[in-house]
Amino acid sequence: MINEHDFWPDEDGKPVDKEKEKMILKLATIITDRYAKKFTHTLNTKDPEYWMLDRILTKEEASFLLSFKKTRVPYSVDQLAKMNRMTNGEAKEMCIHLCVYGFLESVRRKEEPHEKMYDLPIFVPGIAEFMMMNDQLTTEHPELATFFNLMTQLPLGGITQMVPPGGAGIGMHVIPVEEAIQADNRSVSVEFISHWLKKYDKLSVGICTCRKQQRMRGEGSGEIEGEYCIGLGDLAEYSVDRHMGRYITYDEAMEIVQRAERKGYVHQITNIDGSDKIVGLCNCAPGVCNAIRTSQLYNTPNMSASAYRAHVDKTKCVACGKCVEVCPVGAAKLGQKLCTKHGEVTYPVTELPDAKSWGPEHWNYNYRETSKINCYETGTSPCKTACPVHLSVQGYIKMAAEGRYLDALKLIKQDNPFPAVCGSVCNRRCEDRCTRGTIDQPLAIDEIKKFLAAQELKAESRYVPLCENGEGKFFPQKVAVIGAGPAGMSAAYFLRREGYPVTVFEKEKAPGGMLTYGIPSFRLEKDVLDAEIDVLRQMGVEFECGVEVGKDTTIQKLREEGYKAFFLAIGMQGGRKTGVPGEDAEGVETGVDFLRRINHDHSIRLSGRTVVIGGGNVAVDVARTAVRAGSDKVTMLCLEAPDEMRASREEVEEARSEGIDVKNSWGPKEILTKDGKVCGITFKKCTAVFDSQKHFNPSYDENETITLECENVLLSIGQSVIWGDLLKGTRVELNGNGTARADKVTLQTAEPDIFVGGDVYHGARFAIDAIADGREGMVSINRFVHPGQSLTINRDLRAFIELDRDDIEVEGFDNAKRQIPGHKAGIATQTFEDLRIPLTEEQVKTEAARCLGCGATTVDDNRCIGCGLCTTKCNFDAIHLTRDVPAASDMYKAEQKFGQIGKYAISRGVKIVRSKLGKD
Template sequence: MNLITISIDSRYVSVPQNTTVLEAARQIGIIIPTLCHVDGKPSDTPCNLCVVEVEGQSNFMQSCVTPVQKGMVVITHSDALSKHRQHLLSKLAKTHFGDCKAPCNLTCPGQINVQGYIAHVAKGQYEEALRLIMERNPMPFSVGRVCPRFCETRCRRILVDEPVSINHLKRFVADWCMTHEIDLKITKDKPTGKRVAIIGGGPAGLTAAYFLTRKGHEVTIFEAAPKLGGALRYGFLEYRIPREVLDYEINTILRLGISVKLSQKWGRDFNIQSLKEQGYDAVFIASGAGIDNSLDIPGGIGPHVYTAMNYLRKVAEGKKTDIGKRVAVIGGNNIAMEVARTLLRQDVDEVTVVYPRARLEMTAHQRNIKEAENEGIQFLLMASPYEIIQRENKRSRLELKLIRMKLGKQNSKGKREPEPIPGTSNILQVDSIIASLGQSAVSGNFEGGDIEESIELSPRETINSNTRTSQTNIDGIFAGGDAVSGPKSVIQAVVSARRAATNIHAYIMGEDKEPADSRFNFTRGKTFDDVDFKNFSDIKITLRERMPTRPPEICNKDFDEVKLGFTEKMARREADRCLSCGCTAFDRCDLKKMLIEHTININKTGMGITPIYGKDYSHPAFIIDRDKCIYCRRCERSCEYDALELGIESMDGAGQITGLTINFKDNCVSCGACIDSCSTGALNKKAQTIPIQAEAVREVRTTCPYCGAGCQMLLRVKGNTIIEVNSEKDLAPNYGALCVKGRLAHEFVQHKERLKKPLIRKNGILVEVGWDEALEYTAKRFFDLKAMYGADSIAAFSCARATNEENYLMQKFMRTSIGTNNIDHCARL
């Protein structure tokens, strides 16, 4: 064989004659970009991305069709080539229309694969849905009950009828797995020998402990309270988060092997220096923001005047409080709503929330305000307290002096601050006052030692930490959650702690931090106003499922949970409402990968803004989305049966096409080779509804179970669920080919009615038994039949799924052990 030696990017390679430059480059690991190439089948409408510079040639050369020549010197990457490829890719992106990630995924602070877990729910794969959630949020029980639901605010379903009840679905899968005692078998990396101390056992501390333990580190939580949970236990009462649910959630995290030291107050029982002396390699401060801001008016500190978190903690600990029958709550934040609703459950007759702005300007979520109002809370708005007077009399214990407020002129930031209206004072007769005016992480400075005193604080009395590294001004000391941000939602504390855990891992292991997920995203519209209503032309109106809730006039009398949760049928129906906005080909889209690699900003260069064709569901196994097609025609040239044809009406000088058609002929066998070769998400499998984004996917090589041909397949598995089936081109006997059953019919594995254990009929009822009993029963029946009627009364029929080895074993068993030739196989391979 004559070999020709050429230089590619200053590296030499010897290849046979007639080898293309593209093939030669691949042999030495040099990747030349291409969107249209199919081995052995050149395109008559090439993408021209694979062009290279060849010494002595004035023009770029197509590497996919240019054969090697002796002494050839090839350059695959240069400024000129980059500009050429950027121009072509930008042109392709202008007509590509769709969403890479669903808006709900992008809006979720935790960047959870929302579309993915909803798709799992729709398929009844609740365990896998919870696994997917817990890859980024280890506290789905709590978040599923108290999350502000940022994701639902951007749900495109709202343009049809109502947004999907995403958070209720998160709660459903968590509660379902708890009820069915599902062990998720959460994996951990091998022990690293590194130790991390976490100060605070609230949502941030527990989250950091979860992710650091999964990385193989030894983690200890130091908690000042007698129980873990932080704000989840002492800020949300049982009508929001039942204690048995919270305890189950915490224990799920602790089962990873996390050490806990309770009733350990920072500054009294330990300090950062003592933690260092104990051998901890890093410290994470997750102490929260539990110090209430006081009511700074005359009489603001005195008998029967409480602060919000102090009051909620007493109630959570079961301590009695002499509140009286009429109480005023000062403040309009979420904690104020929790206080007000808790007061009703303590037999307070009249609860009034006082706030100096209008209802829409209250910092509490409007959903929380509405629920409080439904339970009987009164609101006195555009009013502010200016004095509290102690009056122990029959009518009340306190007089709360108020003044009416109005909004003043806009300040430099465009905000209108409330101003008092002279001569509009009023008096509210109450027995107690609870102030909810925000919280801080520390009052003054941390106490406990020199290190504590040197920790930098913000003007809001929270910890200053680097937003990129989560590290404080002291090496090896990290901070996150409310201790840094001030009071935020639980999911925001979880996100902050997860980011900190990633940074801590990189720090103690001396590694570079894992790169952040790319924010690159095609979108059908960044805002609702940008979304074309043609997207929803075939969507029928289906209102969302209503959360079963105890009536307000009943639930405000006790601390039993108010919202009762979805039933399984309700969850499945709600999950079916999801529009599946994000691309299910997210992880295999070559166009997206190349646009990212060539640093193209599609927000500037342009992308498709309106659907032209719409989705085609006419094929029994595939979905055709021509709005995503870039006319690379790889699918057409990959089909071994000539069962697929693409056509266009016209193509202009810039390469833009019109009148695209994608037609499957009657001889299509649904092998899926066209989908595997698609460079975008223009072709997808109907069975694959779960997008794979940043999650880890295992690849398991196995033999197809559907017949005895022995075709090799590659299962893509997440957790315990097969997401899709692929094949490898270099493995015999199928060399990448799979039939429709091998490629698409794998969902029987997850079917609820699939038999996983042997059954024996006893007293007319099929019951599960062990394999030994089943085999013994079968052997006895064979023996009895042979003894009573002879060997030829028995026949064996092998199914098409049996392998050649199983067929051989079956016929040997029948001929030697039973003594008959009554054997057959439906496939006759």
């Protein structure tokens, strides 16, 4: 628990004005909501209530505020003038001054609306927020941020467990997404946002003080402050009068509300003024919102929950996980739909204090440091778990089955901007772990994705995501992405979608990186790639091609041009040599150089016989390209045994079908030359690739060798990073293999504004791994370019657990066999065209029907706060709100709330006693 005394400077030795000290202690006691100290008059000079008031108020101001005697009781200027022996002018001037500071709140007189009355607010909601709105005040007193934080938590310690399940929320109260409750005929008007926005004559919008507070404390979680808080009636006028808000129309307010729902912000109202009265509507970022954070700290969600709870229809749920991502309190988690061999899986619910003693041992001290938990320990769909970007596989397969092709593509593009690319070149880890594969054959997941992407390529217009920040604008902070491969372009895509000006710098003449220059066209047609890149251009991403950073410009120059962060994703453009004699001979080339040359110019030819050294997917690409380049015979040799090869079995089989001879367990010994040219190569038998510690450390039988005659040797045993002068003048550190060293979560290097991703960070992998890095790079850069944001607090690590595929009971399933895509007419070895064609629409629906539907979301009713954000993200009508706790919409004045809490505390105490006695 926070110790408030740790936050205040020691001012021992400072001259003390005892009269002022007495006045401030009395005033602090009137305002504080810490009732134990309020009624016992035990506040002291070390308490934050005293310290903050003493720091800001003069003795005269404190004296004036003491004339109010109670909080939230309005007085006219005339009354205040008489009570303080002032003229009306002096009293009004003092009231206006204290309103600007936030110590007084103005309200309109019913009989004379143009005349103001003034009251003394409580700290929260009230003075603490009002002070936080004042930029001049928070600049002079940055400790106000910690004061605000403490005043939202300290008064509630030991009280929140006594908030009844039926509500009486303290201060803030969740109000659901309106669309989620419109069909509920039991709903009441106060549960609708439109009711409140239409009820009041004036509306304003101002900055979110919670976001500002956490930014000032250096504990922001990526939800950037801006105009999110809507004032109603008197508060609207008060905010505008203080120049800390601006008037807006009803339509503008609804736009703010709808945009908040898109961004995953929770609607909350201030509920302290009694029946059918509020002063504000907040659109709260769960990572920083004081109300949500406090309920999480004390593990008492009843404190601010609405009357509604979310429930999942598992027959419709497809475990897409979008509801889980947006749930502000972790109530929704992914589990499994399939039964185990022992029956249906049951999931735990959060323990509530309704009949249990509730002390600090039940609090969640690390509620912000711990990351979002996406699924239960028993696991969820293996396809989603295995995918590096954790695509909503079940979701888009279900949409494909229903013919909702564009919807499916939109769902995919929430996490992967290149579905057509991945449909062609992904190594299909989702299929490797598909539960259906334990029965017969896994689903053709990537073929379905390829079909979906093809539908968009045929369309007149393509899906272009909405690009905006939380205020519907663009941030001013420019971001530079260096390298237009899959990692860099993905970072650009996600950054632009979040509202950033992004420029991608690429040294080649066209974007795409290894997708363009490393993957052959017979695996990835360049018009397909260009179509998906064009979407980024339509989004507003700028591409600067033919620019090599480190040569044509530098990172420092880009900083001077206003770029605030850099994402380095230049890939591994260089090949590796074997180190054996003869590899400098004419006719020896690295595979990546060969692929780059031939992808630039398909007319390049190879004459004679070719040997390809390597056992990965790139080596297979090299070998198949050599066939198409006219080589008389192509032989591929690698260290690995057949079951150890890094290349996919499908790729190896395609190579064999094209006449390529694949030989396993051989390593190069010497390249033979004649007149400086290759004439052959000798291999030695590899007996083991790894040592006893599983480290790469090949061992050989030097006595068993083979020699192959050839005119070309293509080395595809690995890749290297060619940095050039890109890192000159930076503090970026490199690993032994030349990759950049960076934090494994944030991807931040030793140079704070430089982040890395893709092969240049983790070594040669696949496009889907690079895409995952691009997304995480966006998360970090979004936080980094805004001061006060932590790169880790409340970060979704997107960690998923695979269900136990050996412990499932499948009662029935579609018996259709896995669908096989067709091929265009033509001879594969004589063309660089991709002869594979997507599945037909009929095949897609047949294949989609084979899905077992492994996963489903489960909502913990005890933890759910009924915000309804989950319903806005569900594309399957699988999650709904129901009005389970009607009493949560009862509204009480702040002064009445503790009466309600007291009634509940008595009944709760009886339950606790009975529970201890074993009578329940």
